[in-house]
Amino acid sequence: MNFIDLIMSHAPALLVVIPLLGAFLTPLISKINDKIRNIFVISILGITAVFVLLVAQQVLDTGTITYVFGSSLQTQNNTVIRILFEIDALSIFMALVSIILAFVASIYSWGFLENETGQDKYYTLLLLMTAGMLGMVLTGDLFNFFVFIEITSIASAALIAFWTNRVKAVEAGFKYIFISTIGALFILFALALLYGQYDALNIAQLADRITFTYLDKIALIIFISALAMKGGIVPMHMWVPDAYGRAPASASLVLVAATQASLYGVFRVLFTLYGNVIHLPNISFGWILVILGLITMLVGVIMAMIQTDFKRLIAYGAVAELGYIFLGVGTGLTIIANPDIGISSAPFAVEAMKGSIFHIINDALDVGLLFMIAGAVYYATKETSLNSLGGLARNMKYTTIFFIIGLLAISGIPPMNGFASKLLIYESTYQLNPIISIIAILSSIMLLAVFVKIFQSVFLGPKLKKFDDVKEVPKSMLIAMGIVASIIIFFGLFPDLIVSNLVEPAVNALIHPENYLQGLTGGL
Amino acid sequence: MIANIPYIAAAALIIIGLYTIIFRKNLIKMLIGITIIESGVNLFLITLGYRKGGIAPIFTGAPAESTMMFPVPQALTLTSIVIGVAVLALMLSFIVHMYRHTKSLDVRKFGGDDQ
Amino acid sequence: MKGMSLIVRTIANISFPFILIYGFYIIAHGHLTPGGGFQGGAVVASGLVLMLIAYNAEWISQRIKESHLSIFESLGALSFVLLAFLGIIFGTAFFSNFLVGTESLFGGIPLDGAANINTGGIIPLMNFAVGLKVIAGLFAIVYVMAHFISKKEGKIA
Numbered sequence: 001m002n003f004i005d006l007i008m009s010h011a012p013a014l015l016v017v018i019p020l021l022g023a024f025l026t027p028l029i030s031k032i033n034d035k036i037r038n039i040f041v042i043s044i045l046g047i048t049a050v051f052v053l054l055v056a057q058q059v060l061d062t063g064t065i066t067y068v069f070g071s072s073l074q075t076q077n078n079t080v081i082r083i084l085f086e087i088d089a090l091s092i093f094m095a096l097v098s099i100i101l102a103f104v105a106s107i108y109s110w111g112f113l114e115n116e117t118g119q120d121k122y123y124t125l126l127l128l129m130t131a132g133m134l135g136m137v138l139t140g141d142l143f144n145f146f147v148f149i150e151i152t153s154i155a156s157a158a159l160i161a162f163w164t165n166r167v168k169a170v171e172a173g174f175k176y177i178f179i180s181t182i183g184a185l186f187i188l189f190a191l192a193l194l195y196g197q198y199d200a201l202n203i204a205q206l207a208d209r210i211t212f213t214y215l216d217k218i219a220l221i222i223f224i225s226a227l228a229m230k231g232g233i234v235p236m237h238m239w240v241p242d243a244y245g246r247a248p249a250s251a252s253l254v255l256v257a258a259t260q261a262s263l264y265g266v267f268r269v270l271f272t273l274y275g276n277v278i279h280l281p282n283i284s285f286g287w288i289l290v291i292l293g294l295i296t297m298l299v300g301v302i303m304a305m306i307q308t309d310f311k312r313l314i315a316y317g318a319v320a321e322l323g324y325i326f327l328g329v330g331t332g333l334t335i336i337a338n339p340d341i342g343i344s345s346a347p348f349a350v351e352a353m354k355g356s357i358f359h360i361i362n363d364a365l366d367v368g369l370l371f372m373i374a375g376a377v378y379y380a381t382k383e384t385s386l387n388s389l390g391g392l393a394r395n396m397k398y399t400t401i402f403f404i405i406g407l408l409a410i411s412g413i414p415p416m417n418g419f420a421s422k423l424l425i426y427e428s429t430y431q432l433n434p435i436i437s438i439i440a441i442l443s444s445i446m447l448l449a450v451f452v453k454i455f456q457s458v459f460l461g462p463k464l465k466k467f468d469d470v471k472e473v474p475k476s477m478l479i480a481m482g483i484v485a486s487i488i489i490f491f492g493l494f495p496d497l498i499v500s501n502l503v504e505p506a507v508n509a510l511i512h513p514e515n516y517l518q519g520l521t522g523g524l
Numbered sequence: 525m526i527a528n529i530p531y532i533a534a535a536a537l538i539i540i541g542l543y544t545i546i547f548r549k550n551l552i553k554m555l556i557g558i559t560i561i562e563s564g565v566n567l568f569l570i571t572l573g574y575r576k577g578g579i580a581p582i583f584t585g586a587p588a589e590s591t592m593m594f595p596v597p598q599a600l601t602l603t604s605i606v607i608g609v610a611v612l613a614l615m616l617s618f619i620v621h622m623y624r625h626t627k628s629l630d631v632r633k634f635g636g637d638d639q
Numbered sequence: 640m641k642g643m644s645l646i647v648r649t650i651a652n653i654s655f656p657f658i659l660i661y662g663f664y665i666i667a668h669g670h671l672t673p674g675g676g677f678q679g680g681a682v683v684a685s686g687l688v689l690m691l692i693a694y695n696a697e698w699i700s701q702r703i704k705e706s707h708l709s710i711f712e713s714l715g716a717l718s719f720v721l722l723a724f725l726g727i728i729f730g731t732a733f734f735s736n737f738l739v740g741t742e743s744l745f746g747g748i749p750l751d752g753a754a755n756i757n758t759g760g761i762i763p764l765m766n767f768a769v770g771l772k773v774i775a776g777l778f779a780i781v782y783v784m785a786h787f788i789s790k791k792e793g794k795i796a
Binding site: 006010013017020021024025027028031067068069070071 | 714721723730732735
C-alpha cells in the first residue's frame with residue numbers, strides 16, 4: 001500500500017488529529033516567532049480543510065464511512081466494543097461548515113489580534129476548538145460526543161474570555177461554561193439512561209435497539225433541551241448575546257460554528273438515534289421544533305431591534321437565524337411523522353429539510369461575515385456602540401461593500417445565498433400552515449430593517465471628526481471577509497449546485513437512518 | 525429496595541445540585557452545585573456497572589471463578605471526572621478574575637448590561 | 640502569601656519524596672492496577688502543590704517557570720498523539736497497539752495472575768505521556784492561581 005492510500009484510509013481520524021496535534025505544537029512553535037506561528041496555524045487548518053474535502057468526496061461517492069480506532073472492529077455479544085467515527089453526508093456537511101469558519105477565523109485573527117498579548121494561547125484554543133467541533137460532528141459514539149462537547153465548550157469559554165482585563169468578557173465566558181457544563185452533564189445523564197437499558201454507546205447500535213420506553217422519552221427530552229441550550233434556541237438563549245458580543249470577533253465566528261454543531265447534535269439524536277421510533281404516529285415532536293423555531297425567530301428579531309451595540313445586535317440576529325433551521329427541520333419531521341396531514345405534502349418534507357440544512361451553512365457564513373465586519377469596525381475605531389459610530393463608508397470602503405453583501409444575505413434578498421434557503425423554507429412551511437411561513441417572512445423583513453438601521457448609523461451619514469484618521473483594516477482581515485463574501489455570492493448564484501451535491505445527500509442521510517446503521521454493519 | 529438506594533442517591537444529588545445552582549447567589553456555591561450534579565451523574569454511571577458480589581475489574585491477580593464489575597461505566601466515570609477537573613479549574617479562574625475586578629462574589633452584582 | 644510555619648515546611652519536605660514516588664508508581668503501574676496517567680499525575684501534582692503551600696508562590700517561581708510547565712504540558716500531549724500516530728504507521732489504525740506481542744519494551748502479553756510490568760504495549764507509554772501532561776497542567780493551574788492571590792495581597796499591603 002503506498003503512502004497516499006495509507007493516508008486516505010486514515011483520513012477520518014486525521015480530521016480530528018491534525019488540529020489536535022497543531023494545538024499542542026502551537027505553544028512550542030510560538031517560542032520561535034509570531035509570524036511562523038500564524039503561518040503554521042493557518043496551514044494546519046488548511047490541511048484539515050483539504051482532508052475534509054477529500055473525505056467529503058469519498059462519502060458522497062461511496063456512502064457512510066466507518067473508521068475504527070485502535071484496531072479492526074470487534075464485537076462481543078453483538079455489542080461494538082470500539083470507539084469509532086461514523087461519517088455520513090450530514091456529518092461531513094457540518095464538518096465543512098466548521099472548517100470553513102475556523103480557517104477563515106485563523107486568517108482574520110492575524111490582523112485582528114496583531115497587537116494583543118496571549119496570542120499563542122488563543123491559537124492553541126482555536127485549534128482545540130476546531131478539533132472538538134469536528135469530533136462532535138464525526139463521532140459515532142455517544143460518550144465520545146459528550147467528550148467532544150466538553151472540549152469544544154472549554155475551549156470556546158476560554159476564547160470568549162480572551163480579554164480577561166474586561167470583566168464583562170470574563171463574565172460572558174463564565175456564563176457560557178456554566179451553561180454548557182450543566183447541559184453536558186445532563187447529556188451524560190441521558191446517555192447513561194440509554195446505556196443502562198441497551199448496553200451500547202454506539203449511536204447506530206443504540207438506534208437499532210431503541211424501543212421508546214418511558215426512560216427513553218426522558219432521555220430524548222434531556223438530549224434535545226441540553227443541545228438546544230448549547231445551540232441558543234430561545235427559551236435558553238440568554239448566554240448568546242453576551243458570549244457573541246464580548247468575545248473577540250474572530251472567536252464569535254468560530255462560536256457560530258460551535259452552535260451549529262450543537263444543532264447537528266439535535267438532528268442526529270432526533271433522526272438517527274431515535275430514527276426508528278420518531279416516525280411512530282402520535283409523536284408530534286415536529287410541532288415542538290416548529291414552535292421553538294417560531295419563538296426563536298420572533299424573539300431574536302425583536303430583541304435585535306432594540307440593541308444599540310453592534311455585536312450584540314448581530315448576536316440576536318444569529319439567534320433569529322437559528323429559528324429558521326429549527327422551523328424547517330420541525331416542518332419536515334411533522335410531515336414525515338403524520339403522512340395524512342396533506343395529500344401532496346410528502347415532497348415538501350424533503351424540501352423543508354433541504355432548506356434547513358442549506359440554511360445551516362448560509363447562516364454560518366452570513367452571521368460570520370457580519371461578525372467579522374463588526375470586528376473590523378471595532379478594530380478601526382475601538383468602538384462598538386451604534387450611537388457613537390457613523391460615516392465610516394468614506395474611510396472603509398471594502399468593509400462597507402462586504403457589509404452590504406452580508407446585510408442582503410442575512411435578510412434573504414435574492415442574489416444572495418440566504419434567499420435560496422429561505423425560499424425553500426417559506427414554500428414548504430406554507431404547506432404545513434400558511435401562518436408559519438407568514439411569520440417567517442415577517443421576521444426576515446424585520447431583520448432587513450434592523451440591518452439597514454445599522455448600515456445607516458455606522459456607515460452612512462456625515463463624516464465624524466473623531467474618525468478622521470480611521471483607516472481600512474489590514475489585508476488579512478479583508479482577505480478573510482472576501483473569502484466568505486465570495487462564497488456567499490457563489491452559493492447565491494448557483495444554489496442548485498450546492499443543494500444537489502451537498503445538501504440533498506445530507507437530507508437523505510437524515511431521513512433514512514438505515515443508511516447510518518448500514519455503515520456499521522458494513523464495517524463488521 | 526436496598527439495590528435501588530444508589531439510584532435514589534444519584535437522583536437526590538442531582539436535585540440538590542440543581543437547587544444549589546438555582547437558589548444560591550454566591551458564585552462559589554453555584555460552582556459547588558455543579559460539582560454535586562457531576563457527582564450524582566457519576567454515581568449513576570458507576571451504579572449501572574455494579575454486579576452483585578463482583579470484584580474490582582483488574583485482570584491480573586483475579587481469582588479464576590469470579591464475577592467482575594462492569595469496567596466500561598468506570599472508564600466513562602473516570603473520563604467525566606477528568607473533564608470535570610478541567611471545567612472546575614477554568615470556572616475557578618474565571619471567578620478569580622471576576623472577583624479581582626469587582627471585589628464581589630454575588631451573582632446579582634454581575635450581569636447588568638452597561639447600555 | 641507568606642510560607643507556612645517551620646513545622647509544616649519540615650513535614651512537607653519529608654513527605655514530598657514519598658508522594659512523588661507514590662505518584663510515579665501509580666503512573667508506571669497504570670496498565671496493571673487501578674490508576675494510570677491521570678491519577679498518578681494528580682498525586683504528583685498535589686505533592687508539588689503541597690510544596691507551593693508550605694513555602695510560597697515566589698519561592699516556587701524562583702525554581703520553576705510557568706513557561707517551562709506549558710512546554711512540558713505540550714510535550715506530554717504531543718507524545719500521546721504521536722504514539723497514537725505510530726499506530727497508523729506500524730499498526731492497523733490510529734491508537735493501534737502495535738507494540739503488544741513483540742519482544743521489545745512493554746511488548747509482553749499479560750498472562751493470567753502474573754502482574755508483569757513489561758506488558759501492555761503502548762498503554763504504559765501513553766500513561767507516561769498523560770502523566771507528564773497532567774503533572775504540568777494541574778500544577779500550572781494552581782501555580783497561576785497562587786500568583787493571582789499573591790499579586791492581590793501585594794496590592795493591598
